[in-house]
Amino acid sequence: MAATNRDVVLKIDGLNKNFDGVRVLRDVGFSLRKGMVLGVVGENGAGKSTLLNVLGGVYQRTSGEIELFGEKYRPREPMDATRAGIAFIHQELNLFTNLTVAENIFVDEGIRGRMFLPPKLLDRKAKTILDALAIDLDPAARVEDLTMGMRQMVEIAKAVSKDAKIIFFDEPTTSLSTSEKETLFKLIRDFAAKGISMIYISHALDDVFMLCDEVLVIRDGETVGGQVRSGAITKDEAINRMVGRKIGQIYPYVEKTVGEVLLDVKGIVRSGVLDGVSIAVRSGEIVGLFGLMGAGRTELARAIYGVDPFDSGRIEFKGRAIADPDPMLWVREKVAFITENRRDEGLLLPKTVVDNISLVNLPHMRKRLAVLDRAGQSAAAAETVSKLRIKTGDANRQIVRNLSGGNQQKVVIGKWLLIRPDLFILDEPTRGVDVGSKFDIYTYINALAASGTGVLFISSEMEELVGVCDRIAVMCGGRIAGELERAQFSSEALLKLALEK
Amino acid sequence: MSAAREERPQALSRLDRMERLSEAFYRYGLYIVLLALVVLFYALNSNFLSANNAVNLLLQTSSTGIAAAGLVFVMLTGGIDISISAVMFITAVISTVLTDMGLGLIGAIAVSIACGAVIGAVNGFFIAKLKMTPIIVTLAVMYSVRGLAIGFIGVKTLFFTNAVGAYLVKTRILGYIPLIVVILAVVMALCQILLSRTLLGKQMYAIGNNRSGAQKMGIAVEKRIFSAYVLCGALAGLAGLVSGAQVGQVSPAFAVGQEFIIISAAVLGGVSLFGGKGKAFPGAFLGVLIIMCIENGLVMARTNMYAYTIVRGCVIFVAVMLDSFHNKGETR
């Protein structure tokens, strides 16, 4: 189903993007022809989503040229992209649960030239769009009552209602059932036939090869081997390009004596998210938890730490059962947890470095009674700043909001290190962090493990886990797909387990 | 693997059924409560259900109903406006003074709506543009407007018993429907149409549901919130005119504390304090009816005269508790 016409719809060359000094995209170039489906694959954090966000006007590019239908294209905000005919189906959908399907489709711009939008008119208009796409959805149904798959169909219908000529899909199939996936693929083939071009990001390689005309592999923000016809590349070769060997990034590995089981989690179930997960972490051991987007790693960590509820399952810590886990309880048990979302759940942005670092260990920073040991706080903060090599001004006055991403993450780690944790759960600790800070973070983790602390290291970057961990559990679809000992480590093996469908 | 996928949608639907059950109770609960109240008070005093008591009830709900309809817009976007009682006061004052000077009814209605809209715009400016906290802004505006209005007339009590006031209260359309009830019906209809049939209304629901999502999608969030406060002010202005004419006398303590009654009526009517949920008609209207039934019923049942504030406080507490349970607010 090769694209018949030759005219290029979207041309990109030399595109760069960096965040806080970290180069996320390095002169990316490719072209998208009319009616063509371009598959973009790569590890998590390789820069796939950033690429789409730049094209979709969510982020501004640092440098490089983008040509859309032959003219220069510089989107300032998502609305510019929509007006230019580009539609963006995000991984977390952008819908309003209190409105109906039809209302969601027309809520941002309504119907041209119509002041009144009676429900009957909206439903009729929406029905025509849905029928054109052979989507059997009741336009009057409230989005609240729809499953993930149906909601995705609404986003797509919304894109088509703006007569988008180019549609970006960012990990669309993570929480779809097989039948819902089939309808999506049929839809994409119809769009292609109608001359709509699409960029399809997914880590489900089988889907990509089956669906896309051409495939582009991205690793560390660089395209590897350029656009290739999907027939001309095997799955293993694609994985190889995706994985490759990272030059210059060596991962410190330290021999550790592994002690008895610290954390023992059995059969955690949370309907729709976790299907009976069991995992154990021993003292002095770094257990990696790998998985792709939507595999349920973050949900597992949050369930264990008591931030989110779960339906059933047993958690034991140092042999004692923990009935209903709660952060306050874990802090008393000296268990630390770094969340994936650093800005909203890890830091007090408007407060100073000292306030942030001494946040968790506050109960122990006191003189007599509850009097704050201010000097102790500053001393502990200063020690952490120097030990973790955090680049910051005067810790008492420096506001955390103004620190770089890497330094902010170090502050979060520092805050937990103060309680000298016996168990440390880290969720994507190195995401969006410069290479130097990444290395520092690995050394802290190793130092911790060497001193007998158990570490549960959650990441979606294989090299990192392979380099640092003693054991890696791989999650897929809310379940442990398998565990690899250090001897059996290989990116290919990990990816295979993660991709298992 | 795919088996796991298959069985997940069923799991969701079990959750949905429980959710839908509470949703249904929540939506029809209003009618049940209203019915229960009517039956209770009918038992206590037989002519509670007499025809002109019903009209009298509608009359009493009109000014609160008009203001509650306006408040729905603001509450949909997740905000609140407690300056509405001061707006009612200042428009009652202005329309009394102007009608004494010869302004007609239509003029009075226009002036009241315009004056309310201006105050709404002030609220909107501080809350939408400068993103300040609605409760504090509208509290400050409430005191400023009431002070301004009393300054305007000097510390006197005005009588709104001139021709326009009397006309507004006395005229009956088609023989028995009071003009004020017609105004209430028109306002309720317009608000509900605006909410359910226009883009502005839809976007207000959207903003209340997911403000950052609306922002990302390109909806003019600031403008919509600003217009919500203008609408709320305008309708509070109209409510002030109606209430002033009904009571006949506008003293400096006019409509003090009315904002809490209107807020609780809206919340009782299913308008959520956390935004994104609620209708003007039947929602807010039913809420007002319930509150008026309670007040009216209390008088009928000759209950102890101090119990009013206690009952009103309990009604508000229960209404908001249900709302918080249902819509899970953040502890603020």
Place this chain on the structure above:
Amino acid sequence: MRKLLSWFLVCAVCVCLFAGAAAGAEKIAIGVAMDNLDDPFWMGVKKGIDAAVKELGDKVEINIQVCLGDANVQHKQIEDMVTAGADAIACIYVDSETIRQSVELCNEKNIPFVYMDRTLESDDEITVSWGFATDNYALTVAGWEYMADYARKNGIKWKVLELVGSLTDQNVLFRTEGFEKVMADNPGIIERIQSVPTEWNLEKALAGCTNALQASPDINCIFMHSDYLLAPTIQALEAAGRWVEIGKPGHVAVMPFSGAALSIQAMKEKKVEMCFGMDTFGAGYEGVIAAYNFAAGIDDPKYKAFVNDPGFVITQENFAQTAPRAYGWE
């Protein structure tokens, strides 16, 4: 904390120093503490005060404060006036019990304290210099006796709806007691059907009145504690089609209290049988003059005994002579 307090004291002291002594005041400073001004009745009293002030001319420096019915605010206002060097205090107090602390304060600084419109007896703890007030109890009894005779003459029984003002107001309580006494004296003739609380809130008055007329259509007399509540009552009666001249079917006898313009107007239109009249002008005028005399040390026999003005009852018969005494008379 230490730093803050030191700053605080430094600037307080420096301001006092350079501000120097307040201008020497030969004039006599009179502080007038009023409850509220939001009602024609209070405006009637103010007319009296303004007349007195005009009469005393530049011999007197007046400072009128209103406390919106908040006892604590009134105490502070009197404290402020005393601190600012008032020579006499004339006061319409909010709360007969809490005002005693302010009187004690004035007694300490031997500043004469004069009450207006609301009685306050001296006793071992406080000494009140003088006061002018209406004897609400006597006035209510007189008015209701007139109504009782009226009922006997026309052979009707009064089924009364009592619109209660705010129960923190001493005068209002006397009115209820006066009414209850006459009701007790004329068992068959006067019967209270319902008493509706208004807390001086007009919406409540309107709703209460309307609902009461619904609940008991047999009501044929409305006794209200102030004609501040007359307008909503008229609205309610009009809505029920019962705001008609005396003698017409469905007529309800309305008994407004204190004699505002609306009541006088209604009597002119023969829609109201009678009205309790209070001498508000006297209260204001005499109060300020007495305060001035005590401050200036003038010994005027007129202001020896406390005045407990019996007020007057305006009826359709004596309308021509007594109505002009009402403050609502234009």
Place this chain on the structure above:
Amino acid sequence: MKDLRDYDFLKHVKGFASAQSAIVFFIVYLIVAALLVPKFANAENLVNIVVQSSELILLACGMTFVFLNGGIDFSQIAVIALGSVIGAQIMVSGLPPAVGVPLGVLAMLCLGLAVGAVNGLAVTLLKMPSFVATMATQLVFSGAALTITRSKTIPRLPRAFGEIARGSLFGVQYPIIIALAVFAVLAFLLNRTIYGKYITSIGTNHKTAKISGLPVRLTIFSLFLISGLCAAFASIIMTARLRGGVPSLGKDMLMDVVAAVVIGGTSVAGGEGNIHGSLIGAVLVLMLNNSLNLLGVSWYNIMLCKGLLVLIISLLALWQRKRA
């Protein structure tokens, strides 16, 4: 010689940064009023103002704690009214003053805690927005005050109780001593203890605080207890001053309290603010009332000034925060 830049005299007191704006307003207004308002700037009047501001200081301190979590407490007024009534009831119920007065005072404090507890539970467990929950409790408990006394003042409380408002120690009146003592304790709690850090951290970001193991629910619950307790202390002083249980006590103080806290620099968004500013804000509000009264400005214009003042100062705070 220490470099002048180091000599930042506010540095020592941590929660002090934004009290600077309050102090500036205070001094500017003091001087303006001293010049323009006759009879304002004399020692006796200023002392009178400070003593009269004791109850507002207490209420403002209590409200500051609730503001720090981005909430608001409307029910302080009900605590004042109901506290006054209950305390008075106990004191006049035949018990000898030596027993009646302390018992009455204790009852008032307990009532403050009880109302605070109800608000705290409503906000933390029932997840109700604080402004509506405290609005409802305000209506319920002030209604209760009117019901108990059938809105009649309970008169002639024992002289000993009256002394709380009139007596003085080394020339300093008791009310201001009580106010400053409570202020000192609360300032110490907020700026010098771990509990204070909990409050500001939770106010800044609920999620981060929760995940860092801070006792979020308990702390927020305690804020309403403190607000209720402060209102109880204020009620004691006001009731003692009037020597009567007044069911409508303090009914118009809400705007003064909010004005005092906002002038004091406590932002309404939560997590930012200080108690020193509220103290200064309270005295400033009293100065405003006193000076405008002396000028003969009528009460409704004062009401207008306070409303506008809150708007303007919130604007300035917003602008300052944007610039910082």
